[in-house]
Amino acid sequence: MTRAFRLDVWLPPVVALGVLVLAWQLVAVHEPAHAVATVPETFFELAHHPGLYWRSSVVTLQEIGVGLGASFVVAFALAVAMVHVEIVERALMPLAVALNVTPVIAYAPGLVLLLGFGIAPRYVVTAIVVFFPFLVNSLVGLRSVDASALDLLRTLHASRREVLWRLRLPSSLPYLFAAARICLPLSVVGAVVAEFTTSGSNAGLGSVISSANQQLDVPAIYAAIIVLAALGLVLTLVVVLLERRVLAWHPAGSRPR
Amino acid sequence: MLRSVSKSYESGRGATLALDDVSLVVGRAQFVTIIGPSGCGKSTLLRIAAGLVRADSGEVSIFGEDPRVACANKHIGFVPQSPALLPWRTVLENVRLPLQVNRRATRGAPGDAGGLRDPADILAAFGLGEVLDKRPAQLSGGMQQRVAIARAFVFDPAVLLMDEPFSALDELTREVIRYELLDLWSTRRTTVLFVTHSVPEAVALSDAVVVMSPQPGRVSALVPVEIPRPRGELVELTEDFRAIERRVRLELRTAAGSGGRAPGRGEQ
Numbered sequence A: 001m002t003r004a005f006r007l008d009v010w011l012p013p014v015v016a017l018g019v020l021v022l023a024w025q026l027v028a029v030h031e032p033a034h035a036v037a038t039v040p041e042t043f044f045e046l047a048h049h050p051g052l053y054w055r056s057s058v059v060t061l062q063e064i065g066v067g068l069g070a071s072f073v074v075a076f077a078l079a080v081a082m083v084h085v086e087i088v089e090r091a092l093m094p095l096a097v098a099l100n101v102t103p104v105i106a107y108a109p110g111l112v113l114l115l116g117f118g119i120a121p122r123y124v125v126t127a128i129v130v131f132f133p134f135l136v137n138s139l140v141g142l143r144s145v146d147a148s149a150l151d152l153l154r155t156l157h158a159s160r161r162e163v164l165w166r167l168r169l170p171s172s173l174p175y176l177f178a179a180a181r182i183c184l185p186l187s188v189v190g191a192v193v194a195e196f197t198t199s200g201s202n203a204g205l206g207s208v209i210s211s212a213n214q215q216l217d218v219p220a221i222y223a224a225i226i227v228l229a230a231l232g233l234v235l236t237l238v239v240v241l242l243e244r245r246v247l248a249w250h251p252a253g254s255r256p257r
Numbered sequence B: 001m002l003r004s005v006s007k008s009y010e011s012g013r014g015a016t017l018a019l020d021d022v023s024l025v026v027g028r029a030q031f032v033t034i035i036g037p038s039g040c041g042k043s044t045l046l047r048i049a050a051g052l053v054r055a056d057s058g059e060v061s062i063f064g065e066d067p068r069v070a071c072a073n074k075h076i077g078f079v080p081q082s083p084a085l086l087p088w089r090t091v092l093e094n095v096r097l098p099l100q101v102n103r104r105a106t107r108g109a110p111g112d113a114g115g116l117r118d119p120a121d122i123l124a125a126f127g128l129g130e131v132l133d134k135r136p137a138q139l140s141g142g143m144q145q146r147v148a149i150a151r152a153f154v155f156d157p158a159v160l161l162m163d164e165p166f167s168a169l170d171e172l173t174r175e176v177i178r179y180e181l182l183d184l185w186s187t188r189r190t191t192v193l194f195v196t197h198s199v200p201e202a203v204a205l206s207d208a209v210v211v212m213s214p215q216p217g218r219v220s221a222l223v224p225v226e227i228p229r230p231r232g233e234l235v236e237l238t239e240d241f242r243a244i245e246r247r248v249r250l251e252l253r254t255a256a257g258s259g260g261r262a263p264g265r266g267e268q
């Protein structure tokens, strides 16, 4: 608790942020073509259209939430199936790998053509981008059980379901949180890329950036970037705090408080 | 319990004969220790008795039941070499684990003479009454191992199979836990098959010491330990104890020396 109010905890990142903002302002002022918005311009833009940025954030957040959530549920269920039935893994893993090595940018427009210009393709793109890390981490997590503990449960004739709930699932939690930390920024990339290709209807922050780009509205671009960064930071913070609570028993979850 | 059991492991360079025609009978309420050089198949023997590994040939029975059936009926208590405590559970929750899985087979009701006992009582009897709500990571190695033993006693299995449960502990802790285990055991009189590398440990605990020889794993001698119970730490100073200890050491030496090459074991 006291840690939150300590100067040596808060000061370094605040100073670093200050230096960054200063550098940004210097570049913006000295850059002749006016391709970079100044700090005041950016914040005026935010202050003058709070509604736009709020609504866009909500849309983007919704895409991240739905995409991430659906992807996780499907990936985890698939990982459970793969752990128990080897043939499922052999059949589907190559497909998952193929999906993963294909760049989002390449198939996002195709998905838009297929699913229309609404919000559906954005969910799908976001979900696909984070699917593989979720799948692999779930798989590794579910398998990373203590061999002796597994032996013990076997001698008790624990059912597969009991082994899953009482041993595999808790053992996999550190891996799932590690996956969440990787997938969160990835999902923001997915959502923004999807919006780039579907701009127009139901604008998210990515749509704001792409239409501002067309109108050469430089401050709007920078404002949207700032909001995206803030969004990503807040989401990451939520995951970290959740991890500390849930993984209090785990070395990674109980770092200095 | 085991009659002419053989087991070999296939590996890249041919098969390793881990157990060759091993027979072993353990009477009810007996404490029998297996001792032998590393790699002589002690763990394999225990895992076969626990139903974790199938023997290639021979018969295994846990008081008339196939090991897998015995597991299904929760008649087997297994204490692995590492404590294997679940780090997200508290000490008390860890000890409750055997009661929570495979509930159908949990015998009796709390308070029944032969049935399960309150996990907190067992832990208290084992000197762990103060740490019920701690997590395993907060305990010393000795305490963790005590929790693992308490976990095996909690559902009152017919047979306890213990694979070098004290091998990770320092000598002093080992000696203390040894007699704590004997105390707990004397109140239950569970049948125990115990694997160890320590001769004094084997003699202090057991009714009989089984000496095994390596490559292939065979039973090379059975040394009865006729020292009256209850035994305390002082027992190790008696002449009887010393004599039996000397005999086990001698048998171990001959066992290690006679370990010929197994016919099935390919030379490189």
Ligand SMILES: Nc1ncnc2c1ncn2[C@@H]1O[C@H](COP(=O)(O)OP(=O)(O)OP(=O)(O)O)[C@@H](O)[C@H]1O
Pocket (backbone or CB within 6 Å): B009, B010, B011, B016, B017, B018, B036, B037, B038, B039, B040, B041, B042, B043, B044, B045
């Ligand atoms: N899963 C396995 N796969 C292949 N070989 C194995 C396996 N488990 C054991 N062995 C082999 O079987 C033999 C007996 O092993 P086992 O673990 O039973 O010995 P041990 O007496 O318990 O040894 P230690 O005292 O070191 O624990 C060894 O030669 C070992 O290499």
Ligand SMILES: [Mg+2]
Pocket (backbone or CB within 6 Å): B042, B043, B044, B163
């Ligand atoms: Mg062993």
